[in-house]
Amino acid sequence: MKLSFTKMQGCANDYLYLDCRTSGVPEKIVPLAQKLSARHFSVGADGIICICAPRTPGADGTMRIFNADGSEAQMCGNGIRCVAEWLHVHDPACAEKSVLKIDTQSGLKTLTRMGEELWQVEMGVYSAMAADLPAVNMGEGPLVRCPLEVDGKPWNVTCISVGNPHCVTLVDDVDSLKLEAIGPAFECHPNFPERINTEFVEVVDATHLKMRVWERGSGETWACGTGTCATVAALVEQGLCPVGEDVHVALRGGELTIRVLPGKQLLMTGAATTVYEGIAEV
Incomplete structure (x- = not known):
């Protein structure tokens, strides 16, 4: 069977985008995500994002995210910008709008087109409370500057939910870290029963x-x-970043601009780029 897809990336966070507005999510999406995401052996991506029919009246579409291991994620900030760009390009009704509304597993998100392949996302309200992550054995929260032992080493972390769970920690030299050695122990730490980013x-x-x-x-x-x-929210909670100002975050794949508004509301601005259209044999 041949499967049409669009490969898109936001700050090099790359996914394969499927038009599922009529057909729905493929029945075997988990093995499909695992197979097609494998770098060097297949198309290669961080996962598959299905663009589905809207669930909410007045919305323009629904985003469902399947990671490279087949697990489903609630939300993807880079992915939702690409969904908006895909709808802007492929859906004539959306092409006429400067504001799009997209359903996700963590609620309805509003996006504003700021320029060519540039979108701002209203990410909603963040929380540092344990129940919202969820997190256990760390108190009720706010989980700001909390001690956490990972593989026998003490860390100082701030835990933030932005519709999905995050654990943020400060380091002196981010480029020197061997993430493949320490990342899995954070992800599967028993304090985070649903795993953590x-x-x-x-x-x-x-x-x-x-x-x-x-x-x-x-x-x-x-x-x-x-x-x-989540990173900017965590640093605002610690008094290290300001409220109401743009904070520029350099990532391996590019830069995102985040602003925390009063009431813990989050705005994210960044690019959404089409890499190519393709067909895979599945």
Whole structure:
């Protein structure tokens, strides 16, 4: 069987996008995501994102995300910008709009087109409470500057939910970290029963950060939109980044701009780029 897809990337966070608005999510999406995501052996990607019919009246579509290991994620900040760009290009009704609304597993998100292949996402409200992640054995929260032992080493972490769970920790030199050695132990730490995404952050100054991320289900990726939002939220909670100002976060795949608004609302701005259209034999 031949499967048509669009490969897109936001800050090098690359997924295969399937038009599922009429057909629905493929029945065997888990093995399909595992097979097609394998780098060097197949198309290669961080996973598959299915663009489905909207669930909410007035919405323009629904995003469902399947990681490279086949697990389903609630939200992907880089992915949702690419979904908006895909709809803008492929759906004539969406092409006429400057604002799109997209359903996700963590609620309805609003996106505004800021320029050519550039979108701003209203990411919603973040939380540092344990029940929202979820997290256990760490108190009720806010989980700010909490001690966490990982593989026998003490870390200081701040835990943030932005519709999916994140663990943020500060480091002196983010480029020198061997994430493949430490990331899995964070991801599968028993304090996080649904596993966790982990961000390792170097502070350049109050409005400029460097970050690397270990994503649950995907390993190290070159960018993570929700993780970038969680990072800035965590540093705002610690008094290291300002409220109401743009914070620029340098990732391996590019830069995202995050702003925390009063009331813990998050805005994310970044690019969404089409790499190519393809057909895979599955």
